[in-house]
Amino acid sequence: MSQRRQRGRPAGGSTGDTRAAILDAARSQFASQGYTGASLRSIAREAGVDASLISHYFGDKSQLLVATMELPVNPIEKITGVVAGGVDGMGERLLRTFLTAWDPHRDAFSALVRTQLASADAQVPMVQLMRDVVTHKVADVLEGDERKLRAALVASQLIGMALARYVVLLDPLPDTSVDDVVGRYAPSLQRLMDG
């Protein structure tokens, strides 16, 4: 309860106040406990609200993490849609969905990477999102052996692509059409997915 008072937000106040208190508590818990260590219950306790209220406002833990990041794109919705189609053609769907979603927000992506990677802390939200949410969702849909390793390699390729296209600006990648990038790159992703 003391944390709630420290934050100066009455959790029993308006909807906006409650949401803000939950997001504050979530940022604090994800930073200190990591995505795996933090629980909706511990976040609710810090925010001084009932855990069911978090689910009501934000959904599950992964969606709460994304909400703390205030992104122009909702990666959970995107990745959930991609994996729902199964492993067939998932390399192309993953890459096309990622690029189509982020291409209009290149500057935001670049700023996000620069801010978050600069921290020596492995618990920054973007890393948690890639490592603890996206990679798991990909691994869950793969078949065959070493699914976790193959999912991590898929994620690493996606990270590399995004860095090269939006941050490091490896000519001619930033200006290559989505179709051309997908045509060249998706088969490599698919190969890892097929195992």
Place this chain on the structure above:
Amino acid sequence: MSQRRQRGRPAGGSTGDTRAAILDAARSQFASQGYTGASLRSIAREAGVDASLISHYFGDKSQLLVATMELPVNPIEKITGVVAGGVDGMGERLLRTFLTAWDPHRDAFSALVRTQLASADAQVPMVQLMRDVVTHKVADVLEGDERKLRAALVASQLIGMALARYVVLLDPLPDTSVDDVVGRYAPSLQRLMDG
């Protein structure tokens, strides 16, 4: 000449002073002009030395860039060795050489990425090295169409792999043996190299 005096290093002094003056001037020129814009002549002018002295001490422009970075690994020597073998099996050689060189220096790599990517400036040395040196050397040895795009994609995969293994720590990649990583990942690189 005024710059030389500002830097307070007599270019005609000891070897150490001269080397330091050249490195200072190189850092300054690469930062302001970019790797492509900077020339050994302009760097020599700023350092107050003859351009031939730079070649004598450091070699060519790419080697001078690497010297300014004070890395525990010399990427120019590594990439030159890799491309010398031609495109056959280059995916495996590139990945194995990269990982074998940097695995003992994970922390240095991570610190380098965090420091340099945090800068919103596209002229940081590591980006210049990847974009203007390594990618070009790879493109030069490829055959077929879209060599520049394919080289950029190869570089992006290498960046993604390094980020995932050394910085973002995508489980289980940091602890996967070089042989296993190469076995899973090199075919994707080779596919892009073969076109």
